[in-house]
Amino acid sequence: MKADPIGVATGSHYMDGDHACAEGAMAAGCRFFAGYPITPSTEVAERISERFPMIGGIFIQMEDELASMAAVGAAAWAGTKSMTVTSGPGFSLMMENIGLAAMIESPCVVVNVQRGGPSTGLPTLTGQADMMQARWGSHGDYEIIAISPNSPQECFDLTITAFNLSERWRVPVLFMMDECVGHMTEKVVIPEANKIDVTPRKFYKGDKKKYKPHKLDGSANIAPMIKAGDGYFIHITGLTHDNRGYPIINAEAQDINVRHLVDKIRNNEEMIRIIEEDQIEDAEVIVLSYGITSRVALKAVNEARAKGVKVGILRLIVVWPFPESLIRELSRKIKTFVVPEINMGQISLEVERCCEGRAKTIHVPHAGGWVHDPDDILKVIVKGAK
Amino acid sequence: MNNPDVQPLTDTLHIPQPEEELPHPMEEFLRTERLPHIWCSTCGIGTVITAFITGLQKSGLEREKVAVVSGIGCSGRAAGYLRLDSFHSTHGRAIPFATGLALGNPELKLVVISGDGDIIAIGGNHFIHAARRNINLSIICINNFNYAMTGGQAGPTTPIEANASTAPYGCYEFPFNLPHLAESSGAVYVARWTSLHIRRLTNSISEALLKPGFSFIEVISPCPTLYARRNRLGTGLDLMRFYHDNAKIKHGTDTRKLDIEYQDEIIVGKFLDKDKPTFLEKRDDFLKSKLGDKFVPYMGPKA
Ligand SMILES: Cc1ncc(C[n+]2csc(CCOP(=O)(O)OP(=O)(O)O)c2C)c(N)n1
Ligand code: SF4
Numbered sequence: 197m198k199a200d201p202i203g204v205a206t207g208s209h210y211m212d213g214d215h216a217c218a219e220g221a222m223a224a225g226c227r228f229f230a231g232y233p234i235t236p237s238t239e240v241a242e243r244i245s246e247r248f249p250m251i252g253g254i255f256i257q258m259e260d261e262l263a264s265m266a267a268v269g270a271a272a273w274a275g276t277k278s279m280t281v282t283s284g285p286g287f288s289l290m291m292e293n294i295g296l297a298a299m300i301e302s303p304c305v306v307v308n309v310q311r312g313g314p315s316t317g318l319p320t321l322t323g324q325a326d327m328m329q330a331r332w333g334s335h336g337d338y339e340i341i342a343i344s345p346n347s348p349q350e351c352f353d354l355t356i357t358a359f360n361l362s363e364r365w366r367v368p369v370l371f372m373m374d375e376c377v378g379h380m381t382e383k384v385v386i387p388e389a390n391k392i393d394v395t396p397r398k399f400y401k402g403d404k405k406k407y408k409p410h411k412l413d414g415s416a417n418i419a420p421m422i423k424a425g426d427g428y429f430i431h432i433t434g435l436t437h438d439n440r441g442y443p444i445i446n447a448e449a450q451d452i453n454v455r456h457l458v459d460k461i462r463n464n465e466e467m468i469r470i471i472e473e474d475q476i477e478d479a480e481v482i483v484l485s486y487g488i489t490s491r492v493a494l495k496a497v498n499e500a501r502a503k504g505v506k507v508g509i510l511r512l513i514v515v516w517p518f519p520e521s522l523i524r525e526l527s528r529k530i531k532t533f534v535v536p537e538i539n540m541g542q543i544s545l546e547v548e549r550c551c552e553g554r555a556k557t558i559h560v561p562h563a564g565g566w567v568h569d570p571d572d573i574l575k576v577i578v579k580g581a582k
Numbered sequence: 583m584n585n586p587d588v589q590p591l592t593d594t595l596h597i598p599q600p601e602e603e604l605p606h607p608m609e610e611f612l613r614t615e616r617l618p619h620i621w622c623s624t625c626g627i628g629t630v631i632t633a634f635i636t637g638l639q640k641s642g643l644e645r646e647k648v649a650v651v652s653g654i655g656c657s658g659r660a661a662g663y664l665r666l667d668s669f670h671s672t673h674g675r676a677i678p679f680a681t682g683l684a685l686g687n688p689e690l691k692l693v694v695i696s697g698d699g700d701i702i703a704i705g706g707n708h709f710i711h712a713a714r715r716n717i718n719l720s721i722i723c724i725n726n727f728n729y730a731m732t733g734g735q736a737g738p739t740t741p742i743e744a745n746a747s748t749a750p751y752g753c754y755e756f757p758f759n760l761p762h763l764a765e766s767s768g769a770v771y772v773a774r775w776t777s778l779h780i781r782r783l784t785n786s787i788s789e790a791l792l793k794p795g796f797s798f799i800e801v802i803s804p805c806p807t808l809y810a811r812r813n814r815l816g817t818g819l820d821l822m823r824f825y826h827d828n829a830k831i832k833h834g835t836d837t838r839k840l841d842i843e844y845q846d847e848i849i850v851g852k853f854l855d856k857d858k859p860t861f862l863e864k865r866d867d868f869l870k871s872k873l874g875d876k877f878v879p880y881m882g883p884k885a
């Protein structure tokens with residue numbers, strides 16, 4: 197399906213990542229927003245509050261992030277595409293209801309413009325230290341999809357991708373920006389509506405009595421949804437449930453329910469995967485990065501190439517589910533993965549795990565507040581090639 | 583029935599027994615395949631469900647357009663037994679979850695049925711803000727003076743002196759007066775009944791369902807298994823008798839005067855019924871006045 201022109205601000209703009217994310221959401225068909233202000237994400241909410249009344253969307257500033265996330269997960273069952281936006285402390289408060297959205301398979305998008313943590317940390321400065329929280333921050337086993345953009349243009353494009361993936365897989369998609377990308381202003385080209393692909397909600401059409409809100413088989417064939425108010429009389433619960441959505445409290449039902457939530461994402465990782473590779477054909481060292489750090493890493497890679505080091509770059513755009521099979525395969529061919537991140541070691545642990553000792557993994561840490569100095573990455577690349 | 587002095591009820595009343603098994607009169611509204619339910623015998627929650635179904639039928643509302651949301655707790659299991667669009671959310675978040683549905687599909691009337699702990703303790707902030715905004719929600723708060731589901735702990739409505747598993751020497755915290763909290767937060771309809779007042783509760787529920795905006799009904803309800811047993815108040819039936827003797831109907835009472843003391847008079851009635859634009863009515867009128875032709879009303883979910 198093509199985007200509804202009413203939500204698409206076609207043209208060439210000069211805008212920051214936060215605003216571009218808001219525009220991406222509107223182009224993707226998001227018409228319900230609930231949020232609570234927090235630096236450095238507030239500009240997303242501000243733009244939506246300004247534009248929604250003119251495109252037929254509902255904006256509500258809730259009393260906190262618990263409420264915002266609960267409302268967003270529910271709005272999916274009203275039939276709308278819904279989103280919330282936050283940063284570190286608010287992300288922590290959203291966790292329980294992100295788990296609910298995962299459990300009841302509500303498609304929705306949660307934007308986290310990451311700042312330095314823990315706690316109040318660095319409200320105005322960048323970080324990438326919520327990546328592990330994005331994956332499993334809510335209790336229990338489940339999988340989500342997480343996307344990490346590295347420019348305002350990508351904040352636009354990939355927010356649309358986030359909505360499309362959330363509809364495709366009926367899962368919350370976490371849009372993991374960071375303060376640098378959120379506040380960076382660059383050219384953003386918004387195409388015409390008929391050039392933007394959006395995934396419509398897959399609605400069930402059939403015998404009302406036969407509708408089942410879940411299909412708990414872990415396959416890529418996801419159950420269609422219905423809208424509350426259409427007379428299906430569905431039941432939806434955060435308790436362990438069967439495909440009717442009825443609670444069942446035993447180990448067998450748990451096995452079916454949890455495996456489904458995990459398998460539908462993990463087993464279909466290659467379908468969900470979005471990465472960018474450059475110069476990896478002959479590489480002995482691969483710099484694996486995501487978000488703003490990928491732009492800094494590129495400079496280091498180019499300088500290392502100029503020095504004759506055989507180094508390539510692998511950028512994760514979809515960070516979760518993690519491309520395990522790809523990392524395994526590459527680890528057979530190269531000497532070292534260099535993983536710069538603005539945290540003390542998160543995605544690097546996944547890389548190391550998948551290498552299983554076949555290749556080295558060197559993490560380049562940064563506690564947050566600013567991006568890496570490319571020289572620091574360069575030094576590690578040179579070391580990794582030895 | 584081993585007591586020879588007691589005759590079976592059917593004999594004394596000469597009730598004719600039907601030859602075929604008749605369907606339960608509320609079957610249509612219950613997920614009968616989920617029965618038996620989890621509630622203890624003589625628990626007051628079942629009465630509230632009955633009153634709700636009857637109130638809903640009386641209201642004449644189209645059943646498809648009514649959805650129920652519960653939080654977590656014994657009372658929070660209400661949604662799971664009602665054959666309506668029904669949602670069992672997280673502890674304390676029934677109101678914001680219902681807000682997402684109510685704003686996402688404005689054709690719906692959302693009803694929140696949940697407990698005192700769920701709505702007023704962990705969810706208290708959502709309660710006051712949803713009332714302030716006048717979101718189109720009917721809240722039915724089953725107040726059994728304790729956290730029953732988790733084993734009878736003290737909560738925000740436990741009266742001073744009452745014993746609870748986390749107040750083993752008696753509760754010494756001041757409880758909330760729920761109708762006053764609702765009114766002062768902005769609710770448009772406020773009532774309190776006990777689960778003995780079935781007819782009046784049913785009427786209140788149908789009035790609340792037909793009232794646009796944030797309506798609130800507190801139902802004082804026996805928890806024989808935990809609250810009553812811990813406090814040696816007898817069975818569910820004994821509590822019903824207590825309500826019979828101690829509940830005073832005083833419509834229109836100033837909500838400031840509705841505190842409930844331990845095992846003391848309970849004032850019940852309808853205390854508030856006023857008109858105020860709902861969140862969406864206010865929003866639409868306001869934005870229209872500011873934006874003129876540029877304003878595009880929410881079109882509801884896309885088919
Ligand atoms: C976040 C969270 N904290 C605590 C609990 C445990 N818990 C479940 S129900 C409940 C209290 C319910 O009390 P109330 O709402 O009064 O319902 P009742 O069981 O009395 O009907 C608590 C504390 C939970 N499920 N989630
Ligand atoms: S524990 Fe109390 S509130 Fe819960 S079902 Fe039993 S009697 Fe009712």
Ligand SMILES: [Mg+2]
Pocket residue numbers: 655697698699724725726727728729730737
């Ligand atoms: Mg209770």
